[in-house]
Amino acid sequence: MQARLPIPSSTLHPFDLANVLDGSQDFRWRKLEQGWHSGVLDGNIVHIRQDHGALEYRAHTNLDSLLISYFCLHEDIDAIYATFSSRDPDMAALARAYLYLRVLRQPDPWECMVAYICSANNSVKSIGRILEDIAEELGERVQLGQDIRYTFPSPERVLEAGPVPLRTMRLGLERHSHILHAAGLICSGELDLSRLSSSETPYAEARQRLMQLRGIGPKIADCISLFALNKPEAFPIDTHIRREFMSRYFPTSPRLSDKQLGEVARARFGKYAGWAGQLLFKSRWSAARGNGA
């Protein structure tokens, strides 16, 4: 089936699909021809492209609500940006440079968890390759037109497959055991990701729970909280954001610890600190890759 979703118009922060998907948050999107993008969301293969003020997609079932949530089409984007850019000229300038940027709300916290466990000391390209390898080996084949993709396997599927497939993939840095460990906790009910995703679970609690897992430290717990658990105040601190934040705001002060930096950032940017952090990341990331914007 084909469908169209209207995109709420914003002159301040217009929607730009290609740039939104290039944000290095969700690693499995592929570019097709004529502006189409191929993705696998929550077990569904989907093709998307932007047609001016609408999002056009092809899928086997109606994915309206899933896509609205994923792209935050129901949110007041201008209001979100206003929370951190109205009182911060520097951040307002950065927001103008990256008008389109959005924090995606990934539908499967488990997949997001695996992705960012694999992100430790690894390149974005390698992370994407690992996720595709896991999907092709343990997921289910899905097809749309000539496009063949694989769903991301459930924790139950990963657990039942055991250590051999993951070990064979040579993920490096004990990542295979970290993934299997997390899958075991989810399947036994010791780790309830849907509860952590609930608005009743505060950011600090979700973060602390995630950090009890092997291979998940402060940074990766923040990434999962921000990208998949609906905790917009999570502020992942990596080398890019640290350098960008310190050079912009504290160029001469001594080094802040990660904990201090996170607290300062939340005090400065407020509830949507994570969105501000993504702007900082985008700035540093684009510069490092030689892109002007």
Next chain:
DNA sequence: CGCCAGGGTAGAC
């Protein structure tokens, strides 16, 4: 060939 990649961990102080 060497260096780096959206860090985490254990062990030392």
Next chain:
DNA sequence: GTCTACCATGGC
């Protein structure tokens, strides 16, 4: 609490 070596793999 902070600092350090080490971790495995692929890209460039």
